[in-house]
Amino acid sequence: LSSVLQRGRLSSQDKDAARFASSLEQDKRIGRATVLTNEAHVAALVKAGIIGRTEGRKLARVLKRLEDHLPYEREVEDVHVLIEEEVSRILGARIGGVLHTAKSRNDQVSTAIRMVLRMELLQLSNQILHFVAELVRESRKYRKSFFVGYTHLQPAQPLTFSHYLLAIGDSLLRDSKRTIEVIARVNLSPMGAGALAGSSFKLDRNYVARLLGFKGLVENSLDAVASRDFVLESLAACTILALDLSRISQDLIFYSSADVALVTLPDEFASTSTIMPQKKNPDVLEVIRARCARVTTNFSTAVTTVHALPTGYNLDFQELTPLLWDSMDTLQSSLRVLIRLISRLSLNGGRMKVGVELIAATEVANTLVRAGGFPFRQAHRAVGRAVRVALESGVSLGDLRKEQWESFLEAELNPRVLEQVAKASDLKSSFHGYKTRGSPNPEEVDRMRRARVREIALALRSNKHAETKITHSIRELNRITASF
Amino acid sequence: LSSVLQRGRLSSQDKDAARFASSLEQDKRIGRATVLTNEAHVAALVKAGIIGRTEGRKLARVLKRLEDHLPYEREVEDVHVLIEEEVSRILGARIGGVLHTAKSRNDQVSTAIRMVLRMELLQLSNQILHFVAELVRESRKYRKSFFVGYTHLQPAQPLTFSHYLLAIGDSLLRDSKRTIEVIARVNLSPMGAGALAGSSFKLDRNYVARLLGFKGLVENSLDAVASRDFVLESLAACTILALDLSRISQDLIFYSSADVALVTLPDEFASTSTIMPQKKNPDVLEVIRARCARVTTNFSTAVTTVHALPTGYNLDFQELTPLLWDSMDTLQSSLRVLIRLISRLSLNGGRMKVGVELIAATEVANTLVRAGGFPFRQAHRAVGRAVRVALESGVSLGDLRKEQWESFLEAELNPRVLEQVAKASDLKSSFHGYKTRGSPNPEEVDRMRRARVREIALALRSNKHAETKITHSIRELNRITASF
Amino acid sequence: LSSVLQRGRLSSQDKDAARFASSLEQDKRIGRATVLTNEAHVAALVKAGIIGRTEGRKLARVLKRLEDHLPYEREVEDVHVLIEEEVSRILGARIGGVLHTAKSRNDQVSTAIRMVLRMELLQLSNQILHFVAELVRESRKYRKSFFVGYTHLQPAQPLTFSHYLLAIGDSLLRDSKRTIEVIARVNLSPMGAGALAGSSFKLDRNYVARLLGFKGLVENSLDAVASRDFVLESLAACTILALDLSRISQDLIFYSSADVALVTLPDEFASTSTIMPQKKNPDVLEVIRARCARVTTNFSTAVTTVHALPTGYNLDFQELTPLLWDSMDTLQSSLRVLIRLISRLSLNGGRMKVGVELIAATEVANTLVRAGGFPFRQAHRAVGRAVRVALESGVSLGDLRKEQWESFLEAELNPRVLEQVAKASDLKSSFHGYKTRGSPNPEEVDRMRRARVREIALALRSNKHAETKITHSIRELNRITASF
């Protein structure tokens, strides 16, 4: 449908087929970056003497205007053709026809995607860091708030809610790190690779890269246009983050279910049923959980698309880009919702349920080891028997009598030890007894919290720095093209 | 955000969270079906005497008007609430408030999806059948057109293009069958299952089902709202179809590549490069190939979403529906493009390439068996050696001398057999010699072609019949509600 | 490495590469079926007069012996070559070399996989049916056993455990149907399609098909060797079944968690912790849940493998077969464990938890509609407010006073209605009031249970019939080859 490519090799395209294959709608997201890429290319053409300063000036001015005003309503196949067509419409075919010298859509599109993606990754990292900051902030409130730790969806050991929030936070900090590490390979310039073989025009690829804020080149020209591992590893980082968000959602859905009732969701983030008046459903969390599933399969889509594709640009690549933006948008909006939800959660003091209070068992066994001198395995077995009896007779571990313990242990028990056992079965203060690094006792949690505050600040600063470098480069590009 | 559910159990929702979780945009596709579901429900309420004819008439009239005029611009969470709100706005809370008696969004949404899906599946089947019809029609032209059959991407044996087209057609006929088989489980009514437990109002579920054109019920009320296997098997059928379309695309990309040059793509379905003037790229086919990858992972998304979800309605289900429509739309548009592309393909008579012409080898070996009485394995080994020598000396199998053959065979060769060997290495007519059922000889291909024409006609008629039954039911529903 | 294919076209293979690509290990599962395929082929060669009865007899006898005694320790690439080599070793190259006349590994391997797969699918269906039979049997015990129905993991409405078990059963019956439907396309014979083009020997493909117990042919010879949709749809059926099993596992994990405590897992199907003596972990169910995830991605592996493969046999196909067996084995072993686990479950009478008992709310609202004449939406809102107050003041719905209800309803309330409201909030008998088809009242559940018993018996009989037909065919094959 575009005029620039017509009447050469092929007769005109079938309209429906062209619409079917067109990427213009989805190119909007890389429109501005593509114009900037053209500007940097013009600067390089001028520098290399391939075009004159006058031509350069004319091209640069029109491009500058197009940065935010591309006429997407045109029916052309993609943004690259749209830009060249628009430039030719304004400046005439003589000057406009020069724009594509020594470049190709293949290097351009990879360049533009990378330019947008590096910023999205930085923003995603920032958003993760803000979420962790919120978790850390909230965790201050819950330093001594008893919480049930689960394994196998069964109550396991006493924690504090603070410790839980920091555990989640730590996993998200790794997500942020992965996100940032990816940028090192995203932020390299393919420009100048042409269609696959570079060019017989002597263009300075490093100059273009610098003007566009890249850290270096994807050097080999074939590799530069034919590789999409930068998309895949971005989607992989998104996938792992999505899994962490789905886990948080799952946790909160479970913790807030009427049976468990450890936390209460804020009304504003729940909804009721049209038929069951008592319902308070965790709608938002379920939607996050399900959307995160889609983020994970965006990666799978990319994998299936790329698997066994031959080396070289293939138009299949076009279908990868929307996956990136969909993953980014879904994660950012999920994070936005979660940040606000987490700050309005409330913790239920909570009546302790029969089976749940038995989570004191490990500490009771440890006490038998420490105070009673029993081997751990013997203590473990004895407490296991005690649990059985406690469940059958509906009493708690602290209520069991000396004779009972002695029969469980198949050994005698010092009454002093029995006292300590009773103390160890008091759940609400038990987490104070944890001594190892990283455990839920409040002093250790405080220490970790303070360390995370510093870590987050450092990471945000480093992200800011990376952003600034990029915007400075673009400013330099503007300065140069304005000077022609 | 909706008013019907406010001021009961929960305080009002967070606007952003509500927007985030809202399904209204994607509900558009089931809007009309949801209104019809409401109409059938009203009919059942009247029949059961739960509401009077007057109330029934008022509700039915407003609903009738809403069928194609739902105000989607409202900010509510979904189409169910939208309808109830709109009915209440027009008829007042007293009558509008009656509409949701004995029903739930849970049974309604599954009902509406099934109503739309059964039609989409029928249309998809029709479109597949039209594509196969086109393949069958095209195959008439190519009854005696030599074509290279490949295995392992290496030239294997001579076929005709007709035979290839019918092979593709047969795999697509199975896709059509799968699509239709799924309908048997899709076209069952969950209505009346309520939220999960049915209702204490005595509603006639079969009556509702009949009015909505269903073949029967998803009987168990919990199963009716909690199961989404009908979505999964629809997506699975789509996935396998997508793989078949990706295969066809791959074939045509390969057959039309300049090296292979068996077919020529129509110019209108190809595009050139912005930099390489000689290029004729199979853009449209590459896009189909890549979009088909997404169809396959729509299934994976549904799998990951549903895996380990507890029994009962969960809002995660909401995210499955768009996957269905995306797969349907992608397949339908891909089929539309392929139907037109296939009818404009042209076959290259083609110069035979050196390695390619060796595909006569199997027939040469068979000849040595039949005419020469050699065991197949011995003949096979001899021809293998002949191929080596032919490749090294750049001659064809028919050019090899008696002495050479005798050394390959490690046996004497009757000159009469040698003649037949020479004949067997003539590629262009070789496919005439195939004798087994389903093989590429033109008579057998003709027979198959005629059988497929009949099969397609039958299948289209059966689909038409299924459609008619559904539209008749809806007409009956309209008649009944109009009669109140 | 094999001798039959050496010294022809290629010099000998690299040992490591050959081992890497060899499928012999995984061919064991299709070994017997491949021998049978050879026997049927010999019968057809004799029938067509391509070989004599004497040769036929010799070949048949050796093959018969090999049926269960293939020497898998040989180092050859696959079972096809193994068989030919072994036959040639015993009968000499002259007769052994005849065996491969007019056939190919391509048609043979697809034939053998289909032979094994059809039996596995029948067995899988049987196993599903046995599981449903167990669910139905168990459900008799729990006709009047109150159970909590959940949506969004929140208590929703009262059910019976019987109704829950039948809901699961119904979804599994659909799995069985899907499994059986697939067989219609699996149980077709590719034999005689050769490598892709049939054969110039006049073989009777229908004869071979009949002897091997097939219902018909995959007719088009290219389609017959190049299509693997039968593998994909088998894996798709497995995937949906796997999701149903993962759902059951998830349910039981949740229902048996100490917080929820609706059911108690049998000790023998749980395990404890090495450190936490009180733990009773649902290990087996977690493993089923996770293995089911692998079953679902076996399908994805097949999808990614097949996507964009060109038409024709490609060795990639070899990697699909183990996915089939892995899915079959995982599902069968999971079903075996679940059948025994379900029969040993015990239901907890259970103390009702505060939030949970509010599931009477829907019935209370319905009562306000039926007895009080309020529009449902008004009743729904009133009960919503009642729930809030009940939760805040820790009372149950039945305890609320007339004035409170009147303020919730913003209307007067007849004392008679108030009595009915109190009755409606009695949970334990509530399910008796459900009247719609498929709902949990015991009479309706009894009716469904009896219907399912008949359905299962019918399905098992039909499967038995299908098996018998196949074994009769194979017996006929044995009779014929023995008669040479």
Add this chain to the structure above:
Amino acid sequence: LSSVLQRGRLSSQDKDAARFASSLEQDKRIGRATVLTNEAHVAALVKAGIIGRTEGRKLARVLKRLEDHLPYEREVEDVHVLIEEEVSRILGARIGGVLHTAKSRNDQVSTAIRMVLRMELLQLSNQILHFVAELVRESRKYRKSFFVGYTHLQPAQPLTFSHYLLAIGDSLLRDSKRTIEVIARVNLSPMGAGALAGSSFKLDRNYVARLLGFKGLVENSLDAVASRDFVLESLAACTILALDLSRISQDLIFYSSADVALVTLPDEFASTSTIMPQKKNPDVLEVIRARCARVTTNFSTAVTTVHALPTGYNLDFQELTPLLWDSMDTLQSSLRVLIRLISRLSLNGGRMKVGVELIAATEVANTLVRAGGFPFRQAHRAVGRAVRVALESGVSLGDLRKEQWESFLEAELNPRVLEQVAKASDLKSSFHGYKTRGSPNPEEVDRMRRARVREIALALRSNKHAETKITHSIRELNRITASF
């Protein structure tokens, strides 16, 4: 089935269920690492004074012996229980029962997986680097060997084979980097996190970490046992590498197909057909392509398994570990085969096919720009027309006459420019004209090759260094436990 856990909380396990859920078979891979973990734990128990030196010595000696001699034939659920049982069997319950003090399977298993995985990742990186080294070495031979560069599977521009090999190499170098980056998060110690809450015994987690060669801790105890992102990111790195290997396989399958015939596969890495004697099938490459699909879905399996799992150890994790080893083994074996295959490839000088030789077109257009002063778009259109005419009349671009060019250009053409155009259409030397960084001209390729040699050496050295540090730590552990 194990005795250590029996007779406590639960009655004994169902044998089949226990076998079903047992991980002992797959634990073999982490057996040695688990024993070492126990040794380090004993060292820490001694250091903390929780057990005496005498007990420590006894335990350490037995463990030392078990390092390579675990009795896997025992029927127990996993390697952790196996070790404790074996130690208790030898030393008696009194001392053996001490071993599990202050630790859990949850922290142990994650520790052991990480210990094995870090080494596997290092080895995988080494193997990748060796493959790239081979590519770089081979590329020396082909500095001036004309090769066809493809886009969209259509001949695009002339490259050298050397340039192609280096392009592949560069993408693999990024794979190696990703593999190494993952280690930073893998090589952290969870030991001391216990089941999820750390311990009330004062153990020095950093001491244990150091003795086991870790760089640091997974600090938060809940995070340490509940997170598997280290598995996911390892599998993600494997997935992207698998896609690169599938791409190389796809390339070689295409380049070696008889139609394209750019390269010849070594006979030893191909196989023939049992029926078609001329076939030379790229079996090994197809198997790599298909196995790489499985590597990618190993990641998907992990995703589906982990999606929406609640925080805490769940036995589902057990099923993740085999995915890791399967991916590692598949990639390592594929790389081993590819390294040897690549070194035996031969390049075909090759007769140029009609459509293929038109890849000179871009350079012809560039020449019209440089020498003729035409705008690129005009030149591009003119060459497009020239291509059409050349294809129709079967001549090459260099054969077209001045008048023809002038009509294509719609402008006059200087005869001097015509000469240059003719020169530009000479393919075999064209790549010498490329001037940009990263392009295929031999000087630039030489420069890149030398740089890669240095990069590889550096990376291998760094990997060596990391390995050494780990083995030194383990030696220190041995020294300490021997000193008790």
